[in-house]
Amino acid sequence: MSEHECVRAMLALAAAGALDPAESMRVERHANACQDCRRELDAWRTYAQGLRQLPQPSAPADLMERTRALILDQRAANERAVAAGxxxxxxxxxxxxxxxxxxxxxxxxxxxxxxxxxxxxxxxxxxxxxxxxxxxxxxxxxxxxxxxxxxxxxxxxxxxx
Ligand SMILES: [Zn+2]
The missing domain is CATH 1.10.287 (Helix Hairpins)
Structure with a gap:
């Protein structure tokens, strides 16, 4: 496997910041010399950045608790209504x-x-x-x-x- 193929296989990981410093240096060094790898690395970096910028869905910590309380409340209200009816x-x-x-x-x-x-x-x-x-x-x-x-x-x- 040539250096080009080897680095090419690591480009996505490099863009995601998942490589160790030595590997990262190796990818950078090759990308500075190789037009193809440079372009692909930039493309991967754009994706990685875009993914990081997507809003993260975060549920409030007490959402489960509040939902359960709401359901219990609703059920009790229904039972009261049925009894009254x-x-x-x-x-x-x-x-x-x-x-x-x-x-x-x-x-x-x-x-x-x-x-x-x-x-x-x-x-x-x-x-x-x-x-x-x-x-x-x-x-x-x-x-x-x-x-x-x-x-x-x-x-x-x-x-x-
Ligand atoms: Zn290359």
Whole structure:
């Protein structure tokens, strides 16, 4: 291997400052005499300098800690929100059931007053207390079930989000 080839193989390392002083001197001496090696050494030096000037990504020391705290905070907040939502939904369901019963009872009283106590439908007296009770029970439970399904679906969507 000639001196030229030998030095050429070390040019990149020389530009990066990775050679020991003796090798570095050898590369410099050859590059001063050899046009090709001089040009290549300069090119490598430009690259090395450019690389050194690139901004180094540096993460703040407490980034991990802060991120973990943020995630825990977020999770706790979500759990609080879900718990609060569940509580509110139960109250709302209760209110709906009470409202359903009250409406049914009021309507039954009014219907009895206005019809004089008898509404004849083939097969059943609609304003008869027992029939009315059965009908309104079915209606109230259907209303409550629908509300429960809707609230449950809303809760699921919120959990997914
Ligand atoms: Zn050379």
């Amino acid at each position: 569940r509580c509110g939904n139960d109250l709302m369901l209760g209110a709906l059931a009470v409202f359903g019963w009250a409406t049914g009872l009021t309507f039954w009283i009014l219907a009895r007053v206005f019809t004089g106590g008898v509404v004849s439908v083939p097969g059943a007296n609609l304003v008869n207390g027992w029939t009315w009770f059965m009908l309104s029970t079915v209606v109230v439970w259907m209303t409550a079930a629908t509300a429960a399904v809707m609230l449950g679906r809303g809760r699921q969507i919120r959990r997914v989000l």
